[in-house]
Amino acid sequence: MERNSFSLMTTLVLIIIYLLACTAIIFAASSNPADFVRRSCKTTLYPDVCYKSLVSYAPSVKHSPHQLAYAALTVSIDRVRSVSSFVAHMSARPKPNSFFENERSIEGGVIRDCTDNLKDSIDQLKQSIKEMGHLGRAKASRYAWHLNNVETWVSGALTDETTCLESLSQSTEPKVKAAIRKKVVEAAQVTSNALALVNQLGTH
Incomplete structure (x- = not known):
């Protein structure tokens, strides 16, 4: 009888140890900074883009x-700066003397408008980053006041990026338009994700 009791007690102890070990493993997995980034990115419109662009920051972000x-x-802001440089380069392309020189000139003006919008976006993102320092x-x-300022500037930056896309008219060479659109859309997705993560700060 005593042997059975001892055996039962041993079994219970082993079960408890096993459960504690499982709990520790689950906790360790859930506390992984990369998992925190992945969970946070699920609140954005482009979670895959979000995770890929931010997972390298996980060690410094931790769970904040x-x-x-x-x-x-x-x-x-790094992405928009890169896109702005790319678009500016496209607007500075040499314009051949040809029957289509006027069309080229119009295209250059349209692309410069897009560049101006991207520069405005960069300025607003700079303001938002500065305000984040005050927010902390x-x-x-x-x-709430500082958070609202950040949200306003990031939203404005996203609007500028959208306006850049809308400024690309039919006068823009199709291949050039497609190349610019691709890069601006990618930047806008990153900015959209940043805005979603900023908005989440109001819930913490």
Whole structure:
């Protein structure tokens, strides 16, 4: 009888140890910074783009929604700067003396309009990143005000990127238009994701 009791007790202890080990494994997995980034990105419109662009920041972000949003804004401004340089290069292409020189001139003007919109987007993203610094140190009574400023500037940046796309008219050479559109759309997706992560700060 005592042997059976001992055997039962041993079995219970082993089960408890097993359950504790499973719990530890689950907790370790859920506390992985990369998993935090993946879960946070699910709230965005482009979760795959979000995760791929931010997973390298996971070690520094850890489990901080504020740091993740800050990283997203940093990625966004870097992406828009890159696109702006690309579009500016397209507008500076040499224009051959031909029957189509006037069309080329119109195309250059359209592309420059797009570049101007991207520069405005960069300025607004700079403002949002600066405001994020204030947000991190803000008292509770001022937190919502700073957060609203960040949201306003990121939203404005996204609008500028959309306006750039809309400015590409029929006068733009199809291949050039497609190349610019692809890069601007990719930048806009990153900015959209950054805005979604910033908006999430209002729920924490």
